Amino acid sequence: MTDPKATEAHEEAVAEEIEAVAVPGQTQQAAVAARSPLQLVWARLRRDPTAMxxxxxxxxxxxxxxAAPLVASLIGHGPNEQFRxxxxxxxxxxxxxxSQFLLGTDNLGRDVLVRLVYGAxxxxxxxxxxxxxxxGIGTLVGLVAGFMRGWxxxxxxxxxxxTLSLPQLLFAISLVALVGPSLGTTVIVIVLFSWAPIARVVRGQVLSLRExxxxxxxxxLGASNWRIMRVDVLPNLLVPILVYGTLLxxxxxxxxxxxxxLGLGVLPPTATWGNMLSVASTGSLYTIAPWLVIFPSAALLAVTLAFNLLGDSIRDALDPRQTLFAGRRRLARNRAAKRAARRKASA
Structure with missing residues (x-):
């Protein structure tokens, strides 16, 4: 949930921006005109505490x-080094x-802090x-499907x-059983299930742009379809692609x-947050060593929440219509309050 104070501060910043445009004056208008769209987006993000x-x-x-190797070197513990x-x-x-193991150790005596940063x-x-x-795959497929139409x-x-109808976890288990778990297999499985939603979004945008x-x-002017898609249509898709990427x-x-x-991704002893949680669940080890669950879970929660909130903020900054409407409402309320104060003072 968005902090109400942060939202109010963001709306006030946008209201000031609107007021600067709305108030007649050559200096203010020149200052606004001199700012590029990228600068305006950065200004909105900079004023958004959630984004920062x-x-x-x-x-x-x-x-x-x-800095994971540097952390391991400073502490003197390797990611797979066991201190029995x-x-x-x-x-x-x-x-x-x-003092020796800042975040404790796991069931094999390995430093949790070092494994946590290597898991990152x-x-x-x-x-x-x-x-x-x-x-890349979703943008290409959606672009071709929306522009070419027909068969x-x-x-x-x-x-x-x-692709969207396939059960992700069952398909992942089947694929890993065929080729074996590894870092590359994990990336391939995620890509196979992630490109289709992007393609649908891109296709919908292209359908509205092609006319x-x-x-x-x-x-x-005689431009080919591929040139039109690459030069004219694709630049207009960068905003939804960027926003969807931050959420993906x-x-x-x-x-x-x-x-x-589940033992289907990166195999031990390689340190990953999923492997660390798997170790904590072995034999209900988390009941006597709760830090084995707390620290990897906190890292997962912090990273996923940060990327989701940043994606929402980027979406609002790139397409600030909702925020502008809120800013206009706040600006109108402020002006009404000022007029009421002047009438009260004159009375």
């Missing part, structure tokens, strides 16, 4: 993933957070690779519907964690 906090969380996770003497109690159970590497690699693959559209739409005047003008990344992270938790 989400971006900070994502940046922190990326830095932690990139110091990392386990005399009963063979994991050691809780302490796997999650981000899978998420970005799968998102890029799904966006091409029929066949590609049937392929989209068939526009600029497309007809390009046809009259957390889905890929969760799906990879699910496959790894």
């Amino acid at each position: 906090i989400s971006a900070a969380v994502i940046l922190l996770v990326i830095i932690a993933a990139l 003497d110091d990392g386990l109690t005399e009963f063979g159970t994991p050691v809780g957070p302490n 590497q796997i999650s981000l690699i899978v998420a970005f690779a799968a998102t890029l693959g799904a966006l 091409v559209d029929t066949v590609l739409t049937w392929l989209m519907d068939t 526009r005047e600029f497309v007809e003008a390009a046809r009259s 990344i957390p889905q890929a992270i969760v799906f990879e964690a699910t496959l790894s938790f």
Whole structure:
């Protein structure tokens, strides 16, 4: 849920922007005219606390993933290094957070903190690779289906519907059983189930764009269909593609964690958040070592929530009509309050 105070602050910022345009004055109009659309989008995102906090969380996770070898070197613990003497109690159970193991250890005496940052590497690699693959395939299929129409559209739409109707988890289990679990297999499985929704969104946008005047003008000049799709139509699809991509990344992270938790993703001893949760569930280990569940779950929740909130903020900033309407309403209320105050003062 969006913070009401953050929403109110965002609306006030937009209202100020509208008021600057609405108030006559050459200086204000020149200042607004000098700002590019990209600068306006950045200004809206910068004034949105939710977007800034989400971006900070994502940046922190990326830095932690990139600095995983440095973290392991500073602490002196490898991601798969087992500390049977110091990392386990005399009963063979994991050691809780302490000065030597900041986030505790797992059932084999491995440092949870080091494995957590190395798990961030796997999650981000899978998420970005799968998102890029799904966006590329989905954009191409949706673009061709929506622009070509006819039997091409029929066949590609049937392929989209068939893909969406497949049970994801059962199909993933079958595919992994055939080729074996690995990092590459995980990316392929996510891409196979992620491109179809993107293709449907792109196809719907292309259907509304193919009859526009600029497309007809390009046809009259003798441009080929591929050139029109690449030069004229595709740039107008970047906004929905970008927004959908930011929302697809957390889905890929969760799906990879699910496959790894079930033993169908990245195999142990490679550190992933799903594998760490799987270890915690072995023999109800989480009952005596709750940190094995708390820290990987918190990392998953923080990353997925941050990407979802950032995607929503980017969508609002790129298509700010709803926010502008709210800003106009606030501006009208402020002006009405000022007039009422002036009438009261004059009375």
